[in-house]
Amino acid sequence: MVDTPVLEAIGVSRHFDVSRPWLQRALNREPRRFLRAVDNVSFAVPRGTTLSLVGESGCGKSTVARLSVGLYEPTSGDIRFEGQDLAAARADSRLRRKMNMIFQDPYASLNPRWRVRDIVAEPIRAFALLSGDAAITARVGELLTQVGLAPADGEKYPHEFSGGQRQRISIARALSSAPDFLVCDEPTSALDVSVQAQILNLMRDLQARLNLTYLFISHNLAVVRHMSDALGVMYLGRIVELGPAETIFARPLHPYTRLLLEAIPDIERVGTPRTPVGGEVPSPIAPPPGCPFHPRCPLANDRCRSEKPAHIHVEGVDVACHAVQEGRV
Amino acid sequence: MLARFFDSDFFYSFRRNPVAMVSAAVVFMIIVSAVFSPWLAPHNPFDLASLNLLDSFKPPFFQADGELSYPLGTDDQGRDVLSAIMYGTRISLTVGVLAIAFAMVVGIGLGLLAGYAGGAVDALLMRIVDVQLSFPAILIALLVDGIARAALPREFHDRIQLWVLVVAIGIAQWPQFARTVRGSTMVERGREYVMAARVIGIPSVRIMLSHILPNVLGPVLVIATLNLGLAVLSEATLSFLGVGLPPTQPSLGTLIRIGNDFLFSGEWWVTIFPGLTLAVMVLSINLLGDWLRDALNPRLR
Amino acid sequence: MALLEVEDLRVEFPTRRGLLRALDGVSFQIEAGEILGVVGESGAGKSLTGAAIIGLLEPPGRIGAGQVRLNGERIDNLSPERMRRIRGKQIGAIFQDPLTTLNPLYSIGRQLTETMQTHMKLSDRDARERAIKWLEDVGIPAARERIEAYPHEFSGGMRQRVVIALALCAEPRLVIADEPTTALDVSIQAQIIALLKRITREHGTAVMLVTHDMGVIAETADHVAVMYAGRIAEIGPVRDVVRSPSHPYSEGLMGSIPSLVHRVDRLRQIDGAMPRLNAIPQGCAFNPRCPKVFDRCRQERPGLLPAGATRAACWLAEAGNG
Secondary structure (H helix, E strand, O other), rough: OOOOEEEEEEEEEEEEEEOHHHHHHHHOOOOOOOOEEEEEEHHHOOOOOOEEEEEEOOOEEEEEEEEOOHHHHHOEEEEOOEEEHHHHHHOOHHOOOOEEEEEEOOOOOOOOOOOOHHHHHHHHHHOOOOOOOOHHHHHHHHHHHHHOOOHHHHOOOOOOOOOOHHHHHHHHHHHHHOOOOOEEOOOOOOOOOHHHHOOOOOOHHHHHHHHHEEEEEOHHHHHHHHHEEEEEEEEEEEEOOOEEEHHHOOOOHHHHHHHHHHOOOOOOOOOOOOOOOOOOOOOOOOOOOOOOHHHHHOOOHHHHHHHHOOOOOEEEEEEEEEEHHHHOO | HHHHHHOOHHHHHHOOHHHHHHHOOOOOOOOHHHHHHHHOOOOOOOOOHHOOHHOOOOOOOOOOOOOOOOOOOOOOOOOHHHHHHHHHHHHHHHHHHHHHHHHHHHHHHHHHHHOOOOOOOHHHHHHHHHHHHHOOOOHHHHHHHHHHHOOOHHHHHHHOHHHHHHHHHHHHHHHHHHHHHHHHHHHHHHOOOHHHHHOHHHHOOHHHHHHHHHHHHHHHHHHHHHHHHHHHHHHHHHHHHHOOOOOOOOHHHHHHHHHHOHHHHOOOHHHHHHHHHHHHHHHHHHHHHHHHHHOOOOHHH | OOOOEEEEEEEEEEOOOEEEEEEEEEEEOOOOOOOEEOOOOOOOOHHHHHHHHOOOOOOEEEEEEEEEEEEOEOOOOOOHHHHHHHHOOOOOEEEOOOHHOOOOOOHHHHHHHHHHHHHOOOHHHHHHHHHHHHHHHHHOOOOHOOOOOOOOOOHHHHHHHHHHHHHHHOOOOEEEEOOOOOOOOOOHHHHHHHHHHHHHHOOEEEEEEEEOHHHHHHHOOEEEEEEEEEEEEEEEEEEHHOOOOOHHHHHHHHHHOOOOOOOOOOOOOOOOOOOOOOOOOOOOOOHHHHOOHHHHHOOOOOOOOOEEEEOOOOOHHHHHHH
16 A cells, blocks of 8 residues: 655645735726736655655745645645645644744744743643643653753744754744644754754654654755755745655756756765856846746746746656756756 | 842942933922822912912912912912822823723733634734724724714713723723734734743633733833823823813813913913923823833843 | 954943844954955854944944054044044945935936045046946946936946946045845846846956845955954854864854755754843853863863864864863
């Protein structure tokens, strides 16, 4: 029997209405305007693995993260959690508690007016997983210990902790509902590198110990490489390349993936000059026609400028590129 | 807990600001003398038995005919002005505090709702706020009072006049609270801690009350303080205009109105002392509010 | 004589709980045309070092001891007015957020020409031509047409290019760039770094590049100073500090950076966190987290000692020499 993926997205799109207020629109005879934050995205996260989505700001990766836990509803397409429609799964508290989220900003993700013990206990109380203050206190202490803090830290307020410690609290809260699936939205990008290493190590230890499934969102390819089993590269709301992380890092196919890999400064490359690719990410409100990457792509031809590339399968990797399909790479 | 408060930056900024300390002392003194006026006041201005018309229009003690037993003089009925001020302040403060409490409850509730729900609910509530803010607060209070007078039987109306004032002033002031709370709520709603609560399915009302509310109270506290001064003034204005509290229940405004009749016949103290008390009280409350605003503003720290 | 000499610099903040030393005994030099990278974690004092040099410390912060010399002349004790003239003319500044540097009310052309005319004798026409040339130089397309545009009409990456032009247009000898690429996306980051490197090389400008991104430093800088708790932990040629660091902190820092080139099972991590300024331990500031700590580290503070090709503030370096 094939295990169903923990999370599966099938042709998911999410558009945001960014029109101006109707009065101004009516006066200036403007049409409504939509931002296609996520455009026809499909992926699956098998149990116990990590799928990372990587891309630059505005590529839609954080929107995918929020769609995956039901903070947004998709405009079209299906998201399935444990084989069930996500909205239905979230209506059932036994399934809802199996998903949780870790956020980017350790200074905004903890309510400054709450004690740490109440922050960590909130999911336990919300799902009535334990009853009685003593049992909850014991469990909170256990969770804090698990993420490398002391049970006594529960008495303090978030401002008494450093960024890395706050991220540990955030992880403890996410774990307190005993989830299977965690969406991690840039969990280390606000942290210093040595602290980032602590958090990444912790997350991998926890994954191994608790058999967690991660959807990991990041803009940092080196972090992604360290964490992922599978990798999706996003550009302007679309996944342009999706496949096993090692394959993509060893043999990037899409020109954008190559650009990203080329653009990352790396300490292994002391003094190596890079040849940066020019251009900037276009506005997702008015994306270019055809392949959204064509204005910056060194391989673009007429077909790329007019026709949106479909996903093709190349040795285990899904890629959306005419040049790859035509063998021009 | 107390030790932590005295060690806090908040208390430190208070200790470093002489204006705030003096204002706080003045406000504290006024509140104490108002709250405990039945025990602290030298006379009971409402005890008709103790009033003696022979004592009417005595000047304050520092003038030639003054007596120390009526330190700030007496009015046309022989009432001690100081005692009347203490009792009057009590009534003025009661109306002010209750009005602010009413405005706060309505304003916070609707502000939270508008900021959290957004969309049409927000648009509707904020248009109401806009419309109301385009009328002077005192006009709205007069309107509410007028409606109450027309709708309620006279006798009943007199008995509940204090509550009518509270509602009238409160209705005139809720939009400020609503607007501020809505703005802060919109900021907080986008914060990740609110998203964390939404992910685990905490109901919206509980998110508003237990997560967002404690984080938007700072600015509310500042507005409440600044508006308390305003509410006391509104009450005084209404009473001065004769639509406020009746002479049987004299507030500072009523005292000023009564005394106003004698201002030009030489008995200035009947109106000047209540007026001064009102001015000093409102000024101190406002200075305290200004300091509070700066102390709670993280950008000025 | 080096272009910039910083000697035993101390920056302190008086607080109600006593004096905090945010920088303590910081010494380094930058030669003309050299790029010195300054790395460290948040709160290590790297941005503060830049601010102290250009005289933009936020009060109540102040220079408590030490000297800053530009071309051999002290600039740490100048009046605000004289310091203002040195900024722009002799020292340019590039900050993380271009919007704080650019005036939203003036066109970029006006900002460039005003900066140049403040520090150089130029006619209006010459200043304008130079401004256009600078914009072309930093890679603004259609510079002649866009010179009248306002900052908000540019994207983030383009704005940072304008800021670089603005920092360099008066041809300063030294540029202090504080996290110039942190707010930008990686593909744009690469463009800006390449630009900064090319332009400063062409003009022989020295650069102090402050960043938390070790990768950027590795690619750009000639020398690198690693800062920790307001002190320099190690300083030396970038290759040596990155490949064979001598200070246990730099060693841990390099090991904790995930690599694109090869994957490891576990990243090296330094346990604990950098101490707060009011709780810097006696002796070496790193001693509570150091895997190689010994008695002397807890009592005596090490100065910068020669350690191979670099200099490290570590007693082990002395032992190695002895």
